[in-house]
Amino acid sequence: MKSSRLPAIVFALVVVFLYVPILFLVVNSFNEARFSSTWTGFTLKWYAALFDPRNRDLWEATQRTLLIAISSSAVSMVLGTLSACALHWYRTKLQRLNYGMIYLPIIIPDLLMGISLLLFFVALGVTLGTMTILIAHITFCASFVTVVVLGRLQGFDESVIAAARDLGATRWVAIRRVILPLLAPGIVAGGLLSFTLSVDDYVITFFVTGPGSTTLPLKIYSMVKHSTELPLINAISTIFLVVTFLIVWWSQKLTRDQTAKSH
Amino acid sequence: MIRRKNEAILTAPTLLWLILFFVVPSIAMVVISFRPASMYGGVGEGWTLDAWRALGNPNYPVILWRTVWLSLVTTLICLALALPIAFVLGKMQGKWRAILLMIVIVPFWTNFVIRVAAWRILLHPEGMLRQGLISLGIIGPDTLLLYNEGAVLMVMVYTYLPFAILPLYAAAERFDYSLLEAARDLGASGFTAVTRVFIPGISRGLLTAMALVLIPALGSYVIPDLVGGPGDEMIGNKIAQRTLGDRNLPQAATLSVALLVITLIPMIVVYYLNRRERTHPA
Numbered sequence: 001m002k003s004s005r006l007p008a009i010v011f012a013l014v015v016v017f018l019y020v021p022i023l024f025l026v027v028n029s030f031n032e033a034r035f036s037s038t039w040t041g042f043t044l045k046w047y048a049a050l051f052d053p054r055n056r057d058l059w060e061a062t063q064r065t066l067l068i069a070i071s072s073s074a075v076s077m078v079l080g081t082l083s084a085c086a087l088h089w090y091r092t093k094l095q096r097l098n099y100g101m102i103y104l105p106i107i108i109p110d111l112l113m114g115i116s117l118l119l120f121f122v123a124l125g126v127t128l129g130t131m132t133i134l135i136a137h138i139t140f141c142a143s144f145v146t147v148v149v150l151g152r153l154q155g156f157d158e159s160v161i162a163a164a165r166d167l168g169a170t171r172w173v174a175i176r177r178v179i180l181p182l183l184a185p186g187i188v189a190g191g192l193l194s195f196t197l198s199v200d201d202y203v204i205t206f207f208v209t210g211p212g213s214t215t216l217p218l219k220i221y222s223m224v225k226h227s228t229e230l231p232l233i234n235a236i237s238t239i240f241l242v243v244t245f246l247i248v249w250w251s252q253k254l255t256r257d258q259t260a261k262s263h
Numbered sequence: 264m265i266r267r268k269n270e271a272i273l274t275a276p277t278l279l280w281l282i283l284f285f286v287v288p289s290i291a292m293v294v295i296s297f298r299p300a301s302m303y304g305g306v307g308e309g310w311t312l313d314a315w316r317a318l319g320n321p322n323y324p325v326i327l328w329r330t331v332w333l334s335l336v337t338t339l340i341c342l343a344l345a346l347p348i349a350f351v352l353g354k355m356q357g358k359w360r361a362i363l364l365m366i367v368i369v370p371f372w373t374n375f376v377i378r379v380a381a382w383r384i385l386l387h388p389e390g391m392l393r394q395g396l397i398s399l400g401i402i403g404p405d406t407l408l409l410y411n412e413g414a415v416l417m418v419m420v421y422t423y424l425p426f427a428i429l430p431l432y433a434a435a436e437r438f439d440y441s442l443l444e445a446a447r448d449l450g451a452s453g454f455t456a457v458t459r460v461f462i463p464g465i466s467r468g469l470l471t472a473m474a475l476v477l478i479p480a481l482g483s484y485v486i487p488d489l490v491g492g493p494g495d496e497m498i499g500n501k502i503a504q505r506t507l508g509d510r511n512l513p514q515a516a517t518l519s520v521a522l523l524v525i526t527l528i529p530m531i532v533v534y535y536l537n538r539r540e541r542t543h544p545a
Contacts (some may be wrong), residue, residue, distance in 0.1 A: 004453050006347065007347035007348070007350045007351045008347075010344060010347040010348065011347060011351050011363075011499070013342055013369070014348060014424070015366060015367065016390070017421070018367070018421070018424075019370060020372040021378070021381035021382050021384075022370055022373060022378070022381055022392075024383040024384070025377070025380075025385075027457075028418075029386070038391065042430050053273045056459050063318065078276075080277070080278060082272075082273045082274075082276055082277060083273065083277035085273050086270060086273035086274040086277075089273075090270045092270065094270065094274060095270075095274070097278075098274055098277075098278055100280075100287075101285070102277070103428075104285065104470075105281065105285055107474075107478060107530065108478075108523075108526070109481060109482020109499075109522070109526060110288075111482040111484050111499050111519075111523060112482060112523055114290075115292065115502055115506060115516070115519045116285075116289050116291065116519065117284065117288050119291050119292050119295050119306075119515075119516055120288035120292075121282075121288060121307060122305060122512065123295065135284055138280070138284075138513070139280065139284045139285055142277055142280065145282075147275065170459045178433075178440045179492070180319060191508070195465075196372075199374070200374050200375055202375060203484060205382065206358050206503070207506065217374065217375075217376045218374050220380065221380075221485075221489075224383055224489060225378075225488070225489065227387075228383060230387075233380060234384070237377040237380065237381070240377060241374075241377070242376055244372050244373060245372060246373060248372045257436055262433065
């Protein structure tokens with residue numbers, strides 16, 4: 001059968017399209033030139049400039065971003081694990097409602113989630129800041145953790161729980177010694193996903209942030225928007241890229257190891 | 264009784280959280296759209312249709328239409344690019360399939376703002392690409408690569424492409440490729456085999472891909488703001504301006520409710536078609 005080359009050609013072109021802007025950014029972070037119009041030589045000065053005291057606000061934004069990401073992942077891991085167990089073990093009307101509620105925050109455009117939370121906070125007279133960002137991030141991360149943990153639960157051998165109970169384990173011991181260790185890789189993978197989503201978020205944070213609560217994506221955005229310090233953006237972005245790759249790679253590895261083990 | 268109590272303990276925390284911070288805010292948004300704006304940028308007392316009437320202002324219908332149009336074109340291009348990719352990936356076996364899938368997905372692990380920023384830097388008027396194209400005589404010295412509708416479309420396709428690739432790939436993975444050979448043996452051309460056998464075979468993935476691109480595309484705000492010009496604004500830009508620019512929260516709420524209604528259309532269509540397909544399998 002003569003098969004067309006067209007799909008393979010489209011594939012190759014799309015891969016080029018996907019990588020060009022990112023590679024351009026990484027390469028330019030080592031470019032001596034201030035405007036990326038020419039290559040004038042290799043330098044690490046833009047990376048060094050990140051540590052300049054002038055750019056302290058970048059580090060403050062990074063710290064706040066990490067604080068929000070870690071706290072929102074921790075809370076979402078608890079919420080998501082509980083609701084995944086509820087969805088998996090019960091087939092009631094309540095769970096049908098619960099299922100819809102879990103999926104809506106994932107489907108709805110994040111802009112709508114941001115604006116509705118802002119209006120809600122304004123109506124209640126809540127001061128906007130780190131706390132409101134945290135609440136917003138937990139609201140979308142909990143759904144993602146639920147979906148990841150639910151996926152793990154579906155490949156779960158229920159008979160081990162029955163076995164533990166038969167051998168005299170109390171309900172609490174069965175949860176702590178059997179269910180949680182088996183679910184742990186799924187919970188951690190969900191937590192890492194939350195972490196990356198929280199660090200990644202611009203749109204929702206933009207709406208619910210208050211004065212003085214800048215996160216790294218907000219900071220990068222305003223630098224990009226006003227075209228200030230473009231080479232610095234290249235350097236921050238490259239570091240950001242490397243860190244995200246490591247986290248996602250780790251979470252993928254956890255998911256894969258678990259799938260491999262359950263077979 | 265114990266089962267019911269356990270179910271409540273497991274369900275309540277997340278469900279209550281989502282009711283408080285997702286459902287109630289959505290209702291608040293609808294309510295505020297019927298309130299007047301207060302002098303100092305808050306929400307006033309009483310009820311009014313002012314914000315809804317303002318949607319008739321010639322500005323908004325144009326922007327609403329542009330939002331729908333750009334999102335539909337983005338969806339079409341994403342599907343057109345994702346189909347051959349899913350076709351190739353689905354046909355592959357073993358290790359290569361995993362490697363190629365990784366190659367396609369890895370760029371999307373990067374931060375969204377950084378990805379859009381990367382395009383802005385690449386297409387920048389002072390940038391290497393534009394200067395190079397000018398010196399090669401491909402574009403005139405007055406042509407801008409940035410701040411136009413083409414740039415917005417390209418970056419939207421760039422951003423939403425994985426949402427089309429993943430569901431199509433999942434469907435192609437389950438597709439039986441020997442059906443295509445059968446169609447060819449029966450005299451169908453390659454094109455006919457793809458349009459009459461492959462595409463109907465992965466229709467469910469196609470539907471999911473369509474919704475997953477269209478819905479977030481309708482809510483775009485960052486992309487037109489960073490790579491578009493003043494004439495490329497989408498509804499998201501107007502919502503952000505009414506919220507943080509001139510602080511007219513009821514107007515922002517009205518625009519958001521309009522956006523919500525528009526995004527509900529593809530959601531309902533996909534839900535309905537999916538259900539029909541489950542009850543009447545092709």
